[in-house]
Amino acid sequence: MKRIYLDNGATTPTHPEALKAMEPLFTQKYGNPSSIHSFGQEAKVAVDSAREDVQKLINARSPEEIIFTSGGTEANNLAVIGAAMAGKKRGKHIITSKIEHHAVLHPCEYLEKELDFQVTYLPVDEKGRVHIDDFKGAIKEDTILASIMMANNEIGTLQPVKEFTVAARESDVVFHTDAVQVAGTMPLDVQELGVDMLSMSAHKFNGPNGVGALYLRKGVKVHPHMHGGGQENKLRGSTHNTPGIVGLGWVCRYARETMDEKVKHLEELRDMLIEGIEERIPETILNGPRRERLPGNVHFCFPYIEGEAILLNLDLKGIAASSGSACTSGSLAPSHVLLGIGRSHELAHGSLRLTLGIDNTQEDVEYVLQVLPEIVQKLRDMSPLYNK
Amino acid sequence: MKRIYLDNGATTPTHPEALKAMEPLFTQKYGNPSSIHSFGQEAKVAVDSAREDVQKLINARSPEEIIFTSGGTEANNLAVIGAAMAGKKRGKHIITSKIEHHAVLHPCEYLEKELDFQVTYLPVDEKGRVHIDDFKGAIKEDTILASIMMANNEIGTLQPVKEFTVAARESDVVFHTDAVQVAGTMPLDVQELGVDMLSMSAHKFNGPNGVGALYLRKGVKVHPHMHGGGQENKLRGSTHNTPGIVGLGWVCRYARETMDEKVKHLEELRDMLIEGIEERIPETILNGPRRERLPGNVHFCFPYIEGEAILLNLDLKGIAASSGSACTSGSLAPSHVLLGIGRSHELAHGSLRLTLGIDNTQEDVEYVLQVLPEIVQKLRDMSPLYNK
Amino acid sequence: MYSDKVMDHFTNPRNMGKMENPHGESQVGNPTCGDIMKIAIKVEDNRIKDIKFQTFGCGAAVATSSMITEMVKGKTLDEAMGISNKAVAEALDGLPPVKMHCSNLAAEALHKAIEDYKQRKKGKEEG
Amino acid sequence: MYSDKVMDHFTNPRNMGKMENPHGESQVGNPTCGDIMKIAIKVEDNRIKDIKFQTFGCGAAVATSSMITEMVKGKTLDEAMGISNKAVAEALDGLPPVKMHCSNLAAEALHKAIEDYKQRKKGKEEG
Ligand SMILES: Cc1ncc(COP(=O)(O)O)c(C=O)c1O
């Protein structure tokens, strides 16, 4: 059976060339980059060069502003908990949004529950956008940190981050953005955006799992989250994951070189999918904006039916998709993001996310458009809520 | 030039077969193991099977007691900070030793400084051993956690962990051990040891960098350290590093199969090195015990000379070694471990660690024994402290 | 994730659909928790003569609905009332722990449909 | 980690060893910080005629000692006193940031040796 992977928002295949670039670090240049001998120095050269690749992708001012982590979650934890703990003498109020990834929400909840911080969770509109007036209105005397994601991983909504950073700067609020869904997929310029911190993760753009980075603007203070050795400018202990870091560097370079094509390719397929679904399936609800959304993200609610049942049927046809985010599958609660944009519980349970990647083709889209309508109809026919 | 790697205590080469086992996870079974589609389920099978391999290596009761992390540091952070935060209502006192790895000491210091915990840092004897009487004496009404490493990464000393766990259990103190230097290198049985938590790291025994595990005995409560998705039984957010986890599983299996040979091989070379150095170089000081030490660890102080200068000279001869631990190189402070066993600053600066791995041979040892005496003599001749 | 039996019932659900003039009927669950099950029965000689289900829910919900209809068709009402959640899950070769609540739903729906039948019958007899 | 120049001076240190009957001498640093440097000079016509060093320390410490002896040999005392830490580091094509303090030590040792020479001379002249 033909297998079509449309869950690139969850994770992507590692590019074979990235893997090739990583291989010497496993078996030849296997030294610890903190060691002064030649094995270590070889590894250090590789890590330094990857750091520059990351720097260039996001236009950071210097490679020292890049802190390697074990992924997007750790980058978010370091940013949110690290900046909160470092700033707690100035104040204990944090601003975030209701539709952040759990890797931001859970650190915030932890700070609230265990460490006496106050967190404002900003609402979003029906498209999933945080409004600048709400943002400004939430800033208080003791606000030290704001974290608003660049793009939502479920419904693909892009946020007007630049507006927030201007307001944050005016009030001396450190601003973090979770750009895990954006980095490597859309052009990104931390200077232009004006963010203080930005999280990314290699496996979301054809790099390896288990490695990511936090951009930390020079001068911004955070406490380490991984307490240990003196690595990463004393901000992140633990022996460097040299192959992973080299893989991240490789995909950053690759993303820079292929960015324009990639965006164009994904947007074309995305719009084909969205329009095709709307044409072929009655009663659909597109989640997120039609245009200001991630180039590879398609997200619908199909009334009367349940998401997992759609996924299982798609899987039986060889199509890998998701409903909500991968890390919450297994949980029974409907997506906080869909509830956040005002969907009812019933609708929230009936959602489908198709996320495109660089390997997808027009044929893939056509195949989905061929099988999905039947699946939805079959499930509707089974549903006690459907009356047609 | 022949190159000899004798820094296996810092990190080891990844076994080519482990890499081969990992490869499909990068480019074929690349799904997110939390996803329900076939790509995800393939990955999940691989992760589950690796979890059983880890379980078996350390004889945990069930695979659910294994939490995958990004390495030894994260395992230690999760254990120490996680158990401290989960237990803080019962008390805020922690016991550890003066010669722990920074990945335990720094979390302890963080808990002290930022979160009002009290930490007792137990002294060690001249061989680096913590004494059970000191341990018992330190337990107080409000002691909730003790963390004593199984084997010291610098001087190789093995601790009588079993004695500590008996005492800890009697006083309802959760007991963690950092076994990063032991796991995969010496037989390990968590049930026999009686530990509640145990940290390990793949890259210390020919697995990949950037992956490790915490053994968490069923029933022991910890807060997550990586706050995010529901992965790892809600104890560790972040998309699984599937290739890394599979690599860890592979080396656990390999270590189990080759354990006896490995220990024998390392101990033979170790004793050859220790005896050879003592024979050929006047005025040497062996650090750590002669026998109850890590099978691959050799650690000396050479009076009158400085460690980095030894390393650089060895490196020029193709030999990779270390002085203190890799993660503190770059720091100017002498090793806290050597100061902990009572070495003077001067001696502490003049230390050399040679750590053997599975690839080392008798010829490697002979070569070291040939070049090291000359290097030491040359540096002594240069030293203002040497008067012969 | 699911056993072959679950997937079999999910892909080829037995007794799925609406029923004209059912003798007993029930709907359990609610959209908040993501599962709704409807069961309709026809009863003859105190036995379940015909049964149909409709389900809004995950794979486990569909499969347990389908399975339970197959299990009770032709059984006496007492036998059907004796079908437990556990029995349904076991007949499906088990369910993932997180999905165990779905088997509760199926048994609950069946039992309620039978009770509804009894109520109606009592109503008729009394009326 | 280190420049080629540093490694050159580290592997082939110039003017290393003890000196018989030095005209001026110094020892700086201490074992706590891990670096000790000893410099001995002979002076003729107000110029450094001969210079020797001994060092307990890291690669940078050895290289800076060696380099500074080479830089000042034959120079007048005033010229030698003018040698700055920065100049030594630059002559070695730079040092890793964490090692910059080593170049301080070399200049300090040199300057102290010259002062010692001046003290001794003064002592002789006065005595
Ligand atoms: C928006 C967002 N933030 C954070 C993460 C977490 O990244 P990682 O899985 O690399 O820890 C993800 C994906 O899982 C994401 O989509």
Ligand SMILES: Cc1ncc(COP(=O)(O)O)c(C=O)c1O
């Ligand atoms: C005893 C000990 N604990 C913890 C660590 C940290 O492990 P990792 O580098 O995998 O984070 C190391 C090695 O670096 C170690 O030797």
